[in-house]
Amino acid sequence: MTEETSKVLGAASGLGRRRFLHSAAAVGVSAVGAMGLAGCNENKGPAGGGASGAGAAASGGGSGEHKVGGAGSVEVKPGQLDTHYGLWSSGHTGDARVIGIPSGRELLRIPCFVPDALIGWGLTNESKAVMGTKADGSLEYTVADTHHIHASYKDGIYDGKYAWINDKINARLARFRLDYMVCDKITKIPNIQGFHGIFPDKRDPVDPAINYTTRVFCGQEFHVPMPNKGKDLEDPTKYHCLFTCVDAETMDVRWQARIDGNCDLVATSFDGKLAASNQYNTENGVHFAEMMSAERDACLFFNIARIEQAIKDGKATTIGDSKVPVVDCTVEANKDPKTALSVRVSVPKNPHGVNATPDGKYFICSGKLSPTATVIELQKVLDWFDGKLDDIEKAIVAEPEIGLGPLHTTFDGRGNAYTTLFLDSQVVKWNIDTAIKKHAGDKALNPVVDRLDVMYQPGHINATQAETIEADGVWMAVGNKFSKDRFLPVGPMHPENDQLVDITGDKMILAHDNAVRPEPHDFVIFKRDWIHTKQVYALDDSPIAVKEPKATGVTREGKKVTVRMASIAPTYYPIEFNVKVGDEVTLILTNLDKVEDLTHGFALPEYNVQFLVNPLETKSVTFKIDKPGVFWFYCTNFCHALHLEMRGRMIVEA
Secondary structure, eight states, rough: OOOOHHHHHHHTTTHHHHHHHHHHHHGGGGGGSSSSSOOOOOOOOOOSSBBBTSSSSOOOOTTOOOOTTTOBBBBOOTTOOOOOEEEOOOGGOOOOEEETTTTOOEEEEOOOOOOOOTTTTTTSSSHHHOOOBBBTTTBOOOOOOOEEEEEEEETTTTEEEEEEETTTTTEEEEEEEETTEEEEEEEEEETOOOEEEEOOSOOSSSSOOBBBEEEEEEEEOOEESSSSSSSTOOOOOGGEEEEEEEEEETTTTTEEESSSSEEEEEOOOOTTTEEEEEEEEETTTTTTHHOOOOOEEEEEEEEEHHHHHHHHTOOOOTTTTTTOEEEEEOGGGOOOOOTOOOOEEEEEEEEEOOOOOESSSSSEEEESSSSSSEEHHHHHHHHTTTTSSSSSSEEEEEBOOSSEEEEEEEEOSSSEEEEETTTTTEEEEEEEHHHHHHHTOOTTOOOOOEEEEEOOEEEEEEEETTTSSOOOOOOOEESSSTTSSSSSOOOOSSSEEEEEOOSSSSSSSHHHHHHHHOOOOOOEEEEEEGGOSSSSSGGGGSTOOOSGGGGGGEEETTEEEEEEEEEEEEEEEESEEETTTTOEEEEEEEEEOTTOOOOOOEEEETTTTEEEEEOOOOEEEEEESSSSEEEEEEOOOOOOOGGGOOOEEEEEEE
């Protein structure tokens, strides 16, 4: 290393990626062999603040800055950061999106259920281990349908630790680590089809002293014969659904509850005592006409402490090959409040949503075939379980008429609810206390505060922090299923339309539209300082990490070859290696650059290999050598002034 090179590299220590690249360009070729191009992980954002939340706030919305209402500007200027994170499910692409709010910018896609060509998800050995493989090493599933995404709690707010998302098609639950924004575990739930709603508990429902998430509850939408092994195919009395509890840490399935009717969405109470699912098809029909015969459906409540005690007392069975304990939460088995594990509250036909108010008092359901919402008081549900309420229907404290096709509801923390009206193509704002007073007898009251036209047919809705005790009532996002003429035509497949609304005042104000690829579903939005992401991995995160260039090289055991590699911009170590036709190669690559945002790629022609390694991250791939020749591997992610020259050779002998 020349003295000049040493000086430049020393000056680069502690710099962000932009200044590092300028320094590297000045050094040029002389830096190729340099060690410790590192710098520290100071996590500096473009405005001098932390990228995970300490940077400059979004524009306050002065004159000419697209000011909306009390929420301020939707414009986030260069060098400034969004005020909120949004976690969105992406639907049929089988991943999750990270959105900046209020800008609406897509910041990241987090793959989980399906392969992702950008980062090599589904190709690397580490990701395949998470996704699940068959005996031949191929992926068990390559399609998915993500619907609902929710984050872990502590003290009633998000703790920034985990988020979970479901795969409706293949009954899988994925967990994301929010520090690295990666999927680290996927669980296949046994004996279910049509896995739809999920929600974590907001505190341990058995031990009140544990005030953080320990469980994730999962609903089954399509009832099937149990076990579904080819018997009882035409006997609807043998069809059931299961409500499932998954351990938040281990991701093991803890227990299941057999129920009548189909689950839709899931909610949990802030005190940890109740979980619930709104239900349609309480008729247990298998054809459309049978499913629509009853005039009302239900919201089904689960007494978590009683269920887990019943399992401890040996009052559970199993289904098929699964060892998971299953308790009986059917209507017939739970008529006595003193022993009941669950109870139904009647709601209008075909409900599509159940949501907990931030004050912890109520669940709100909406029957999409009724113009009303149903407000259920949770203390009264608990009173029924304790024998203090003679009729569970008395837990219904309001049923305001709000509009046509009500679906999902969110909150502003000031006592107001916001419900999407699918048929009216509107969001309606209504006051919960006013609705309760009207239900109690004051018929002159009108709980509806405001209506806003949206484009078009809205489904999911969520406001900032609305699923927590600290709903801030600033922004609200609305997911619209049809955009029609809202955007430039792009052929038969139209984009969908996520709209952002300012909800700080009495009137809702539409802030902006955001075209999105079909078909996203649910989402949560929260303050940026509730999450603290890591910008650089730790070498010890991987047990197979290559910790220095001298540890690289090739080892052989018969036909099995291990190639240990490292990358330091702008080169690989080693820059070439030799293998033979018939070898099974496991290539391990560690990115030894420590500079934030200095990601390397690795692509190998003819062998279907392409993946990314972030700073100090390690990944591996395994492949068979089936053709002789020279194959140039190269970096696929821009990393250095000499990025184009960052490559090497795999030499295959015949």
